[in-house]
Amino acid sequence: MEIMIAIGRLIKPHGLRGEVVFLPYVVEMALLPDLIGRSVVLQHPVAPVQSRTVARWRQFHKRVLMQFDGCHDISQAETLREYEVLIARHVFEPLPEGEYYWFEIEGLAVYAHDGEYLGVIEEIIYTGSNDVYVVRDADGGELMVPALCDTVSRIEVEQGEMHLWVQRQWLEF
Numbered sequence: 001m002e003i004m005i006a007i008g009r010l011i012k013p014h015g016l017r018g019e020v021v022f023l024p025y026v027v028e029m030a031l032l033p034d035l036i037g038r039s040v041v042l043q044h045p046v047a048p049v050q051s052r053t054v055a056r057w058r059q060f061h062k063r064v065l066m067q068f069d070g071c072h073d074i075s076q077a078e079t080l081r082e083y084e085v086l087i088a089r090h091v092f093e094p095l096p097e098g099e100y101y102w103f104e105i106e107g108l109a110v111y112a113h114d115g116e117y118l119g120v121i122e123e124i125i126y127t128g129s130n131d132v133y134v135v136r137d138a139d140g141g142e143l144m145v146p147a148l149c150d151t152v153s154r155i156e157v158e159q160g161e162m163h164l165w166v167q168r169q170w171l172e173f
Helices: 074-078 168-172
Strands: 004-014 019-024 039-043 050-060 063-068 084-088 109-112 117-126 131-136 142-146 152-156 161-164
Touching: 004 039, 004 063, 004 074, 117 142
Parallel strands: 109 161
Antiparallel strands: 004 019, 004 084, 019 063, 039 050, 039 084, 050 063, 109 117, 117 131, 131 142, 152 161
16 A cells, blocks of 8 residues: 655635635645645545645635636635645655654654654654654643754654653753
């Protein structure tokens, strides 16, 4: 079975010609592969899964607008509200060594450099200067970790682990 990656969510129709506001899960659209002409899967919590082809997408002010083949008016676009957009994992180009896609980082188990288990990366916050990993432990405790070379000692995606150089004062809250 093909591994599918969630890349964003369709929010609401835009205009009268079948475009939908797309909220990407990444800040940089350049991190996404070229979507035009590509088949995507649309998934909704209570509606049937759909397969659609992206006809076009464009930046519009601070939004991304997406249109699918066969979606030509607002009533058709309305049926796509709140669907999550997924694409096949193999579509993503390999990154240089030491660089990772967000979906490779989210879900990693996090350990201190001494082996202490700290939790799992639940979310990545994009701050502009550097990303911040939100690590949650089994009790619901939260640790915010800056994604810096001085903080992250190693990432082992295949093993599902990230190891940190932890400042002890981070753990005292």
